[in-house]
Amino acid sequence: METRQDHDPAAARTPGPGRYEIDTAASALGFTTRHFFGLLPVRGTFTVGAGTVDVVEPLAASSAHAEIDAGSFSTGNRARDKTVRSPAFLDTARYPVMTYDADGVEEAADGTWRITGTLTVAGAARPLALEVHERNVGQGEFTVWAAADVDRREFGVTASPGMTGRRLRVELRVRCVRV
Numbered sequence: 001m002e003t004r005q006d007h008d009p010a011a012a013r014t015p016g017p018g019r020y021e022i023d024t025a026a027s028a029l030g031f032t033t034r035h036f037f038g039l040l041p042v043r044g045t046f047t048v049g050a051g052t053v054d055v056v057e058p059l060a061a062s063s064a065h066a067e068i069d070a071g072s073f074s075t076g077n078r079a080r081d082k083t084v085r086s087p088a089f090l091d092t093a094r095y096p097v098m099t100y101d102a103d104g105v106e107e108a109a110d111g112t113w114r115i116t117g118t119l120t121v122a123g124a125a126r127p128l129a130l131e132v133h134e135r136n137v138g139q140g141e142f143t144v145w146a147a148a149d150v151d152r153r154e155f156g157v158t159a160s161p162g163m164t165g166r167r168l169r170v171e172l173r174v175r176c177v178r179v
Contacts, residue, residue, distance in 0.1 A: 013111065013135055013137055014055075014059060014137065015055050015137050015141075015142040015176070016055065016178075017055050017056055017057055018054075018055060018178050018179075019052060019053070019054050019055075019178070019179050020052065020053040020054075020055065020141070020142070020176035020177060020178050020179065021050075021051070021052055021053075021176065021177055021179050022048060022050065022051035022052070022053070022066060022174055022175070022176055023141075023175040023176065023177050024047070024048055024049060024050065026143075026173075026175035027048040027172070027173060027174045027175050028045065028048065028172065028173050029045060029046045029047070029048050029068060029170065029171075029172045030043065030044070030045050030170075030171050030172070031043070031044055031045070031046070031150075031168045031169060031170045031171070032168065032169045032171075033164075033165035033167065033168045033169070034165040035164050035165055042075055042080075042165070043075065044073065044074055044075035044076070044081075045072070045073075045074050046068045046069060046070070046072050046073055046074075046098075047068070047069040047072035048066065048067075048068060048069075048172070048174065049066075049067035049068060049069050049097065050066075050067050051064065051065055051066035051067055051174075052064065052065055052179075053102075053176050059105050059107060060104050060105055060106065060107070061104065062102070062104065062105050063101070063102055063103055063104070064100070064101070064102035064115070064117070065099065065100075065101050065102075066099065066100045066101075066102075066174070067097050067098070067099055068097065068098040068099070068100070069096070069097065070085070070090050070092040070095055070096055070097060070098050070121075070122075071085060071092040071096055073085055073090060073092070088159040088160075089157050089159050090121070090122055090157065091122050094122075094123075095121070095122045095123055098119070098120060098121045098122075099119070099120045100117055100118070100119050100120075100128070101117050101118050101120075102115050102116065102117035102130075103116055103117050103118070104116045104117075112131075112132065112133075113131075113132035113135070113144075114129050114130070114131055114132065115129065115130040115132060115146065116129050117129075117130070119150070119155075121152075121155040121157065122155055122156055122157060123156075124154070124155040124156045126154050126155060128148055128150065129148060130146040130147065130148045130172075131146060131147055131148065132144050132145070132146045133145055133146065133147060140177065140178040141175065141176060141177045141178065142175075142176055143173060143174065143175040143176070144173070144174055144176075145171070145172070145173050146171075146172055146174075147169065147170060147171045147172070148169075148170050149167055149168070149169055149170070150167065150168045150170055151166060151167050152165075152166060152167070152168060153166055
């Protein structure tokens with residue numbers, strides 16, 4: 001039986017309609033920021049938790065929900081990590097989960113995707129678009145690599161101005177499997 005993907009190379013890069021679960025073991029969220037008056041780079045990670053993706057036609061109406069474990073914040077520096085998890089920054093005891101709720105996918109003429117949605121951090125929800133720079137679609141699964149810039153002050157995370165970078169470059173890899 002022939003499918004749309006047999007004749008359309010672009011379709012081979014688009015997952016089929018259906019519900020997918022995020023494979024947390026094969027997904028990752030990393031970030032880069034600066035500290036000490038912007039002089040030194042800091043790299044770190046968060047753990048991607050549970051989530052689902054609903055792919056529909058048209059693709060623009062697709063949606064997703066992803067959870068990020070706020071307490072998993074890690075830069076390899078115990079003192080810094082403890083401080084960032086504290087009430088002065090992420091307040092992970094009070095807000096243990098950050099969420100991203102995607103409400104659509106925009107596909108450009110060149111085939112690139114932009115995922116629009118809302119990021120919620122420490123109780124503050126703000127719009128955030130993810131630029132998809134690569135995707136791999138297989139039978140019943142797909143993986144996307146995407147990035148976005150996040151201004152921590154937009155989420156009320158304002159401690160240590162000057163000493164701690166205001167913006168984070170977030171890069172993620174999310175593998176999804178059809179359920």
